[in-house]
Amino acid sequence: MRILVTGAAGSIGRVVTLGLCDRDHEVVGLDLVPEPEGFTGNWHTVDCADADAVDAVFDEERVDGVVHLAGHPGEAALPASLTSHVLTTAALLDACVAHRVSRFVYASSNHAVGRTTRASLADGVLSDDALPRPDTFYGVGKVAAEALMRLYVDRHGLDAVACRIGSFLDEPGSLRALSTWLSPDDCVRMVEAALTAPAPGFAVLYGISNNTRAWWDLEPGRRLGYQPLDDAEAYAGRVAAAESDEAEAAHVGGPFAGEEFYRPALDLR
Template sequence: MRVLVTGAAGSLGRVVTVGLAERGHDVVGLDLVPAPDGTPFAWHEADCADADAVEAVFAALSTGGRLDAVVHLAGLPEEASLPDELTSHVITTAALLDAMVAHRVPRLVYASSNHAVGRTPRADGELTEHALPRPDTYYGVAKVAAEALMRLFADRHGIDAVACRIGSFLEEPASVRGLSTWLSHGDGVRMVEAALTAPAPGFAVLYGISANTRAWWDLEPGRRLGYEPEDDAEDFADRVEPSPDDEVEAELVGGPFATEQFHRPALGG
């Protein structure tokens, strides 16, 4: 597949682009910054919140053959004001979807987040793809809105759109919560490739975690799309030190994002 990956210079993007290329996909990177030294695939610099810039990238790519899919990983990875979060996650998704419709690109794989449902109490049990939106931050609100936009374009235009509600994407789990929410680098690539290649998913949600023994979220939605995680955070359990925050972070799905330290005015600085 020929795949455009936004946010290709980010922590997730660097892993996914290399992983997809190694699996034989024709990868094109897109980011605000130049390609890292040694990048072996095509690269474009543009702001995904700039619809004209995004359209120009798609127009340029259309001269080199069919673009099969977009993997949208670009966006602020931390909490900010509501306008900044909406621009970073919703406006960018809208610009990409408009360009996809115009250039007949049929599939979007999106890096959503567990923070879209982060205020869900852990006492509610294992979370499924049917969990109602319950964001824990403005970051989570923006992820919910981006998922809703994807659903709209799936219904209106027949785009296949997969929202991956990613947990803790790290080389290894760094907290007790992470033993439940960890997504390994290898499983991250497997997850994205499954979302890219699943036959006719329509709009779908999966939880982006590894096959963790202590998993909080249901892996079955991903397995239906062909995502078979191979790693388990439990292999690192003896390296994770207990913390005084562990109990609080286990009360709600979003962990520390759901605590008072993230309470701030929606339109504040």
Template sequence: MKILLTGAAGSIGRVLIPGLTDRGHQVVALDRVPVPDGFDGVWHTVDCADPDAVAAALDEQPLDAVVHLAGHPGEASLPESLTSHVVTTAALLDAMVEQQIPRIVYASSNHAVGRTPRVESLGEDLGVLTRPRPDTFYGVGKVAAEALLSLYVDRHGLDAVSCRIGSFLPEPETVRHLSTWLSHDDCVRMVEASLTTTAPGYAVLYGISANTRAWWDLAAGRALGYEPRDNAEEFATRVPDRPQDEAEAAFVGGPFAGEAFYRPALDRASV
């Protein structure tokens, strides 16, 4: 497949470019930053919030699918979050419809359901039908982007898979990560499965590895062909206990659900 990958310079993008290439796919990269030294593929320096620039980039070559990773990875004001996650997705979807590109894989987040109290799911892993329960404006942006994808699937017959990514790290670093970790190799497996599964329509999966302590149900991902192989438990003896571990386990979004992230939705000038 020939795939446009947005957010190519980010932590996930830098893993997916070689990972998907090794599996026989051709990756066309797109990011706001200039092409990095040593990259010898096609690179578009484009802000995904600019619909004209996005349309021009997609028009430059035939594509089979889009993997959309671009977006601010942390908390911001509500307008900034909506621009970063929803407007960018809208620009890509409009260009995909115009160019008849049939599939998009979206990097959503566990923070779309991060405000779900962990006690509500004890003894039962959270499934993809859990109601959206964002823990931050970042999470709100991811929920809204998922809704937009669903709309375009219904209107235009696209295929879209939203991957609610957990903690993407080389290895888990906290007790919470033992439940939420997504390994680099499993991330590549997840995205390739989302790209190649037959006619998913609109689908959601939880982007975590096969963790013994997992909080989210992997059944939806497995139904799409995602079979994670790594397990955070292999690193458990290296993960130190910390005073904040109990608080971070209160909600599935961990520290994002805490008061440190409380802020007004809109930034207003001081009077």
């Protein structure tokens, strides 16, 4: 496949770009910054929130699918979060419709359901039928982007997969991450599965590895062909206990559900 990867210069983007190329896909990179050293494919330095610029990329490049990884990775005021996560998604979805690109894969987040209390889960595991319950404005942006994807699937017949990513790290470094870790190799497996699953319509999967202590259900991903191989438990002996462990385990979003993230929606300072 020929894939447009947005946010291709980011931490996940670099891993996904190299991984897809290693699996014989051709990657077109897009980011706010110039291409990283060593990238040899076509590259576009473009803001995904600029719909005209995004459409111009689609005019120039014939692609079979989009992997949308671009977006501010942390908490911000609500307007910035909506621009970063929703308006960018809208620009890309409009371009997909206009240029007949039918596969869209989105880096959503566990923070779309992060305010869910773990005590409320009968078996301790959250699945794809959970109602949205964001823990931050970042999470609100991810929920809204997922809703927009659902609308475009229903209106235009796109196939769109929202990957609710957990803790993308080289290795887990906290007790929570032993449950929420997504390894770099499994991240690539996840994205390729979302790109190649036959006719998923709109689907949600949880972007974690095959963790013994998983808080999220891997079955939705397995239905799409995602077979994670790594397990955070291999690193458990390196993870020291911390005073924050109990608080971070109260909600599936961990510390993002805490009061340190409470702020007015329009606080633009």
